[in-house]
Amino acid sequence: MDQIYLEYTFNVSPIDPGNDILIAELGYAGFESFVENEEGLIAYIQKEEWHKNVLNDIQILTNENFDISFEYKEIEQQNWNAEWEKNFHPIEVDGMCTVRAPFHEVPNTKYDIIIEPKMSFGTGHHETTHMMIQFLLKEDLKDKKVLDMGCGTGVLAILAEKEGAKAIDAIDIDNWCFVNSIENTERNNCSNITVLEGDASLLKNKNYDVIIANINRNILLNDIPTYIKCLNEGGTLLLSGFYKEDIPQIREKCEEFSLKFIENLEKNHWVAVKFLN
Numbered sequence: 300m301d302q303i304y305l306e307y308t309f310n311v312s313p314i315d316p317g318n319d320i321l322i323a324e325l326g327y328a329g330f331e332s333f334v335e336n337e338e339g340l341i342a343y344i345q346k347e348e349w350h351k352n353v354l355n356d357i358q359i360l361t362n363e364n365f366d367i368s369f370e371y372k373e374i375e376q377q378n379w380n381a382e383w384e385k386n387f388h389p390i391e392v393d394g395m396c397t398v399r400a401p402f403h404e405v406p407n408t409k410y411d412i413i414i415e416p417k418m419s420f421g422t423g424h425h426e427t428t429h430m431m432i433q434f435l436l437k438e439d440l441k442d443k444k445v446l447d448m449g450c451g452t453g454v455l456a457i458l459a460e461k462e463g464a465k466a467i468d469a470i471d472i473d474n475w476c477f478v479n480s481i482e483n484t485e486r487n488n489c490s491n492i493t494v495l496e497g498d499a500s501l502l503k504n505k506n507y508d509v510i511i512a513n514i515n516r517n518i519l520l521n522d523i524p525t526y527i528k529c530l531n532e533g534g535t536l537l538l539s540g541f542y543k544e545d546i547p548q549i550r551e552k553c554e555e556f557s558l559k560f561i562e563n564l565e566k567n568h569w570v571a572v573k574f575l576n
Contacts, residue, residue, distance in 0.1 A: 303346040307371040311339030317365050319568050323542070324357045326515055331473060333425075339367070346373065392432045398454060401486070410436075410461045414452050414483045427513050427539040430564040430571035431455055434537050438509060440464045446507045446529065448522075449514040449540070453480030453494065459509070460489045467492045470501055499525040509535045513571075516541035520552055527556045530576045539571035546570060 307330070311317040318340050322333050325342050332343040344353065354360060360367055389399035389406065397406035401413055428451075435455060441463035447456040450469035459467050469480050469492055477496035484492045495501055499522040510526050512519060519538055530536060536558060538549060543565055549572060550560050558574040 304343045304374050305346055305349050305371050306374045307342045307344070307369050309339040309342065309367055309369045312366040314339060316568055317359065317367065319542075320359045320365075321357070321367070323515070324359055327517070328353055328356060331475075343374075390429070392429060393436055395436050396432055396458060398432075410458060412454055412457050412461070413486050414454055414457075415479075415486070426566040426569040427571060428454065430566055430569070431511060431513050431537060431539050432458060433564060434571060434573060435459060435462065435511070438462070438535060440509060443508040444506065444531075446470070446502075446505070446510045446512075446526075448499070448510065448512040448526070449518075450480050450494070451476050451513070453483045453492070455511050455513070456480070456492050456494075457484060457487045457489055459511075460491050461487075464509075465491060468495060468505070468507075469493070470495045470497060472496070472498045498522075502526070502529050505529045506531055507534065509537070511537045513539045516545045516549070519549060523549075523552045524556065527553075527558065527576070532576055534576045536574040536576065537571065538574070539569070541570065542568055543570050546572060 309321060311321060318335055321340065329348045330342045330344045334341040359365055387400055389397055389403045391397050391408060395408055396410040396412065397408045398412045398414060399406065400415060405411065435458050440459050442465045445459045445464045445467040447459065447467060447469040450456055450471045453469050456467045456469035471477050471480065474496060477494060480494045484494060502525055506529050508531050510530055512526060519540065526536060541549065546563060553574050554560065558576055561573040561575055563570050563572040
């Protein structure tokens with residue numbers, strides 16, 4: 300049985316930074332996938348997660364600095380698949396990694412990742428995924444144990460295997476992401492990735508050399524202590540899913556556990572940060 304979603308179409312003015320703020324607030328409210336366009340964005344939420352007051356806490360909708368209108372409709376899964384095929388274009392990161400769909404032309408890059416994202420977050424088009432790919436391209440992952448927390452489509456875990464990681468756990472709390480990550484790891488002929496459905500409670504007695512977590516700020520702040528317990532000495536923690544103004548809170552939490560801040564990347568108000576244990 301196909302999962303039923305509600306599709307919200309938002310017209311946003313000004314788009315920058317309206318879209319970024321709206322996406323962040325909708326994410327907290329349970330929306331799980333977004334497609335940006337010239338008028339604003341399209342957002343998707345599972346019908347079973349929806350309720351009539353779902354937008355009550357979306358503060359930007361009542362902010363006088365923005366003009367936002369919307370409409371919504373119910374869609375079925377097969378309609379989404381046709382929609383993303385129409386709008387999904389391959390992306391290239393730093394001339395080294397391409398993220399594409401099966402029907403796109405084979406690229407001339409070192410790493411070629413093929414995904415069908417369906418409703419999952421993480422095509423590489425969003426700034427946070429793009430920056431995490433940039434970080435991973437600079438990491439030496441050969442024979443490393445890696446955790447991809449909040450894996451979405453599994454794209455970061457797949458890249459980690461292509462870079463030589465010997466064992467990767469890819470975890471997401473959303474069932475659709477869990478299933479989609481399994482499909483995408485198989486599509487890329489990965490053999491070192493274990494996909495798990497759940498949250499940070501699955502990390503008991505685990506240990507990793509590199510931990511990737513591209514989630515939202517509140518979940519990160521809650522789960523960073525758990526990540527650090529799993530991070531080997533000298534290990535790397537890569538975090539994204541939040542804004543530049545959130546860095547002090549994230550940094551304070553990590554430095555509370557003696558992690559060393561190395562650098563951050565920034566793209567359209569979003570950031571990714573690197574820490575060493």
